[in-house]
Amino acid sequence: MDLLRFITAGSVDDGKSTLIGRLLFDTKNILADQMEAIERASKSRNDGEIDLALLTDGLRSEREQGITIDVAYKYFQTPNRKFISIDAPGHIQYTRNMVTGASNADLAIILVDARHGVAEQTRRHSLIASMLGIPHVVVAINKMDLVGNSEDAFLEIAKTYQDLALKLNIKDLTIIPVSALNGDNIVDRSKNMPWYTGETLLSVLENVNVLKDKNTTDGRFSVQYVIRPQTEELHDYRGYAGRLQSGSLRKGEAVKILPSGTESKIARIEFGGQEIIEAGVFESVTILLEDDVDISRGDMIVSVDNSPIVSQDIEALVCWMDDRKTLKAGDKYLLQHGTARTKCSVRSIEYQIDINSYEKLDEVESLKLNDVARIVLRTAQPIAYDPYQQNRANGAAILIDETSNVTVGACMVE
Incomplete structure (x- = not known):
C-alpha cells in the first residue's frame, strides 16, 4: 500500500484534533487501552462525552488548556492505504509549527468553523x-x-473560500x-445532510x-557521507552515501557533480549492500x-542532461519563525539546503505578503514572527537548486541563526 501524509490546519477550536x-x-x-485512557481523561467533562481530541493532544498543558501546542503525528491505516496524520496547532504564535509539519505533506485538510466562516488563520x-506547494487541499467546514x-x-462559506483559492497556488x-464531533461525512455519509452528494473525508483521503x-x-x-573504509579488501572503495531527493539515476549514466561541475559516470549503485541497476526517488543508496x-558532504550528483540552477544569488519566499529577532x-x-550548509547574507526584502488580502506590500524594512515575504540572499558558496x-x-x-543555531526561517526558493 502507498502512504499519504496529510496535515490538519485552521483556527483555534475549529476541531482539528477532534477530526483526527x-x-x-x-x-x-x-487500541483498547488507548480508549480506556481517553475515557478516564474525559470524565471531567460535564456532558459525559468522550473527548476524541485527547488522542492527539498528548501534552499535559494541551489537555489542561484544551488546545494544541505542538505538532502531533499519528499513524494509521485502512484496507486501502497507510496514513500519517499531522495535527498542527491553530494559535498564531504556533504558526511556525504548522510550517514544519506541512513541509512534507501530500494533502492539507483546512478546517473552517461553520459558525464563523473563513478566519485570519484560515487565510494564513x-x-x-500554497507556498509549500501542497498538491491537494480539502476544506472541511x-x-x-x-x-x-x-x-x-455551507454554500456561503464554500463560495468565500473558492474566491480566496483563486489567488493561491491550489491545484x-x-x-x-x-x-467531527458526531462523525458526519468523516468516514460514513451523514444522514443529517442529505443535500450533500459528494465524497466523505475518508473517501477523499x-x-x-x-x-x-x-x-x-x-x-x-x-x-550525505563519503564512505572510504581503507581496508585491505576494500582498499580502493570510495562510495557516496545519500538520498535521491527526486528523479532517478542508473548505472552507467553520465553525471555531473555540483557545484564544481566535474563530470563522470556511475560505476555502481548499492542498496543495503547489494548492487542495483537504478535508484528511484526517496531511496537512500x-x-x-x-x-x-573530489566530492564531500553537501555536493549534489545529477544527470548531465538535466541540471539544476547553480548560483550564489537566490530569491526565495520566507516564513519568518523567530519570536525574538x-x-x-x-x-x-x-543557509541549509539539503545536506549543503553555507553562510549567507540578506541582500534585500523585495516585498511582504499581506495575510488577509494576499497583496504585496513594498518598502518593508523588517520581518517579525509569522511574516511571509520574498527576499534576496547572497551565499558564500554556490547552491544547486530547482x-x-x-x-x-x-x-x-x-535559515539558521549563527550564534544560537536556531532555525529562524523556512525558505521556498524561487
Missing part, C-alpha cells in the same frame, strides 16, 4: 499550504450541526461539510492520487563513480 480522533475512532485504529494556513446542518451556510480543491505528484524526472542526489572525484537587509545567517514549485525536495531551505 474521529478518523481514528471510526476506522477502528484505536491556506497561504502557507466543521461543526455543521451547530448551524442546523444548513446547506445555505486540487475539495470542500466537504462535516461534524483513500483515493487521492499522490504518485503523480512525485518528481520522477529531475535526478537529484545529495551526498550508495553511488560509486568511474573516476576519483527580526529579519532585516544586511543580516547574516547560515525552483520550489518545480521540485519541492530541491527547492526548500532553512
Whole structure:
C-alpha cells in the first residue's frame, strides 16, 4: 500500500484534533487501552462525552488548556492505504509549527468553523499550504450541526473560500461539510445532510492520487557521507552515501557533480549492500563513480542532461519563525539546503505578503514572527537548486541563526 501524509490546519477550536480522533475512532485504529485512557481523561467533562481530541493532544498543558501546542503525528491505516496524520496547532504564535509539519505533506485538510466562516488563520494556513506547494487541499467546514446542518451556510462559506483559492497556488480543491464531533461525512455519509452528494473525508483521503505528484524526472542526489573504509579488501572503495531527493539515476549514466561541475559516470549503485541497476526517488543508496572525484558532504550528483540552477544569488519566499529577532537587509545567517550548509547574507526584502488580502506590500524594512515575504540572499558558496514549485525536495531551505543555531526561517526558493 502507498502512504499519504496529510496535515490538519485552521483556527483555534475549529476541531482539528477532534477530526483526527474521529478518523481514528471510526476506522477502528484505536487500541483498547488507548480508549480506556481517553475515557478516564474525559470524565471531567460535564456532558459525559468522550473527548476524541485527547488522542492527539498528548501534552499535559494541551489537555489542561484544551488546545494544541505542538505538532502531533499519528499513524494509521485502512484496507486501502497507510496514513500519517499531522495535527498542527491553530494559535498564531504556533504558526511556525504548522510550517514544519506541512513541509512534507501530500494533502492539507483546512478546517473552517461553520459558525464563523473563513478566519485570519484560515487565510494564513491556506497561504502557507500554497507556498509549500501542497498538491491537494480539502476544506472541511466543521461543526455543521451547530448551524442546523444548513446547506445555505455551507454554500456561503464554500463560495468565500473558492474566491480566496483563486489567488493561491491550489491545484486540487475539495470542500466537504462535516461534524467531527458526531462523525458526519468523516468516514460514513451523514444522514443529517442529505443535500450533500459528494465524497466523505475518508473517501477523499483513500483515493487521492499522490504518485503523480512525485518528481520522477529531475535526478537529484545529495551526498550525505563519503564512505572510504581503507581496508585491505576494500582498499580502493570510495562510495557516496545519500538520498535521491527526486528523479532517478542508473548505472552507467553520465553525471555531473555540483557545484564544481566535474563530470563522470556511475560505476555502481548499492542498496543495503547489494548492487542495483537504478535508484528511484526517496531511496537512500550508495553511488560509486568511474573516476576519483573530489566530492564531500553537501555536493549534489545529477544527470548531465538535466541540471539544476547553480548560483550564489537566490530569491526565495520566507516564513519568518523567530519570536525574538527580526529579519532585516544586511543580516547574516547560515543557509541549509539539503545536506549543503553555507553562510549567507540578506541582500534585500523585495516585498511582504499581506495575510488577509494576499497583496504585496513594498518598502518593508523588517520581518517579525509569522511574516511571509520574498527576499534576496547572497551565499558564500554556490547552491544547486530547482525552483520550489518545480521540485519541492530541491527547492526548500532553512535559515539558521549563527550564534544560537536556531532555525529562524523556512525558505521556498524561487
